[in-house]
Amino acid sequence: MQISMKCSVAVHCLIFIHEASGIARVTSKLLAESTGSNPVVIRSILSALKKAGLITVPRGTGGAQLCADPAQITLFQIYSALEPNGVTRLIGIHPCQDRPCPVAQNIYKVLQKPYKKIEDAVQKAMESTTLQSMIDDFHALVQQSANA
Amino acid sequence: MQISMKCSVAVHCLIFIHEASGIARVTSKLLAESTGSNPVVIRSILSALKKAGLITVPRGTGGAQLCADPAQITLFQIYSALEPNGVTRLIGIHPCQDRPCPVAQNIYKVLQKPYKKIEDAVQKAMESTTLQSMIDDFHALVQQSANA
DNA sequence: AATTGATGTAACTATTGACATTACATCTTC
DNA sequence: GAAGATGTAATGTCAATAGTTACATCAATT
Numbered sequence: 001m002q003i004s005m006k007c008s009v010a011v012h013c014l015i016f017i018h019e020a021s022g023i024a025r026v027t028s029k030l031l032a033e034s035t036g037s038n039p040v041v042i043r044s045i046l047s048a049l050k051k052a053g054l055i056t057v058p059r060g061t062g063g064a065q066l067c068a069d070p071a072q073i074t075l076f077q078i079y080s081a082l083e084p085n086g087v088t089r090l091i092g093i094h095p096c097q098d099r100p101c102p103v104a105q106n107i108y109k110v111l112q113k114p115y116k117k118i119e120d121a122v123q124k125a126m127e128s129t130t131l132q133s134m135i136d137d138f139h140a141l142v143q144q145s146a147n148a
Numbered sequence: 149m150q151i152s153m154k155c156s157v158a159v160h161c162l163i164f165i166h167e168a169s170g171i172a173r174v175t176s177k178l179l180a181e182s183t184g185s186n187p188v189v190i191r192s193i194l195s196a197l198k199k200a201g202l203i204t205v206p207r208g209t210g211g212a213q214l215c216a217d218p219a220q221i222t223l224f225q226i227y228s229a230l231e232p233n234g235v236t237r238l239i240g241i242h243p244c245q246d247r248p249c250p251v252a253q254n255i256y257k258v259l260q261k262p263y264k265k266i267e268d269a270v271q272k273a274m275e276s277t278t279l280q281s282m283i284d285d286f287h288a289l290v291q292q293s294a295n296a
Numbered sequence: 297a298a299t300t301g302a303t304g305t306a307a308c309t310a311t312t313g314a315c316a317t318t319a320c321a322t323c324t325t326c
Numbered sequence: 327g328a329a330g331a332t333g334t335a336a337t338g339t340c341a342a343t344a345g346t347t348a349c350a351t352c353a354a355t356t
């Protein structure tokens with residue numbers, strides 16, 4: 001399993017919501033068209049972001065809005081909102097502890113240290129990226145293509 | 149997709165091969181029993197490790213052996229041997245570049261920087277773990293349970 | 297209050313990928 | 327040549343992901 005596309009879609013939605021703020025009412029249908037996804041999929045992602053306290057989604061009328069400072073929202077927060085077990089689920093160890101082999105009985109513990117190192121590295125990398133930095137990059141890219 | 153169990157099985161095999169060196173002839177059947185996996189799966193893993201120059205597997209007779217210093221074999225080498233696109237495949241971005249929305253057209257580029265950061269972090273974490281360090285941890289664990 | 301358009305969810309389907317298994321050709325040693 | 331091992335293609339199985347349909351609920355407008 002990978003860092004699912006849900007994560008990239010979520011970032012997409014958050015940037016969209018930020019850019020549309022005060023301009024348009026952002027509905028799941030609109031986001032579905034922009035992301036090439038499905039309104040139901042979008043709603044489930046927005047629901048997760050909502051539970052994490054990153055956005056508000058008024059019921060009935062729609063119109064999602066950020067409810068936190070983009071500079072304070074990290075990629076790790078976004079990812080964690082979507083994936084219950086977070087970084088842990090990125091890694092799998094084959095089950096074999098019941099085997100009569102000493103390697104089999106200890107491989108799990110042997111792998112724990114290096115795998116934890118990887119998880120921590122991923123978390124740190126995600127925490128070092130904020131929504132604001134991605135919005136800034138987005139603006140720079142739009143500016144570039146406007147000049148071309 | 150995740151760092152597949154192939155990777156943990158591969159480490160399992162390499163430790164097994166190291167420990168059995170000079171004691172027993174390590175066949176895919178033996179490794180399958182120890183890992184709780186299947187001889188064919190083991191053979192495909194050994195084949196990848198062989199191509200990466202980490203082990204030798206004599207045809208016909210079997211008896212895999214390390215052909216590199218465990219202190220020089222990193223987890224990243226092991227993982228890269230198994231997964232063709234390495235760390236890149238850990239991450240997915242939804243396809244939407246053909247959409248008429250500026251966010252859709254730029255989201256791929258916006259995500260490249262943070263995702264590259266994650267990949268680099270994973271690679272570094274993997275490179276900092278050697279087979280030797282895992283073998284050492286394994287020995288310590290065996291020693292512990294012998295004392296208990 | 298009826299209509300419209302939106303969200304919140306459950307349920308189902310389709311697809312993909314990982315792993316397991318079968319089968320068989322090939323190779324080495326005895 | 328027989329036995330046992332590897333190399334590999336082909337198939338089966340299962341879980342996870344994404345897409346879709348359906349419908350209850352809600353808020354604003356008329």
